[in-house]
């Protein structure tokens with residue numbers, strides 16, 4: 001499962017941060033999930049619940065933030081919200097655009113106690 005490996009990966013990063021800071025506890029972890037990142041939010045939440053059990057911070061609060069996709073038209077530069085990679089520019093109908101937001105999933109913040 002794709003989401004489980006992502007969750008485990010994030011747990012590893014947080015464990016490393018926790019060790020580096022000699023922290024007793026992780027209070028919260030804020031995650032940004034782009035709606036074009038290919039990560040299914042519900043699957044990620046489920047995977048996290050599982051992955052947290054084997055971590056040293058299983059009472060940490062996980063905050064999920066969804067980031068909407070934004071594309072920039074390669075012809076006219078118009079920026080528009082998109083849910084996929086194939087929507088043509090609504091201004092000039094050009095079929096190609098660059099996704100400038102919403103492709104990634106990242107850790108926004110880790111709150112250490």
Ligand SMILES: [Zn+2]
Nearest residue numbers: 073076089092
């Ligand atoms: Zn355009």
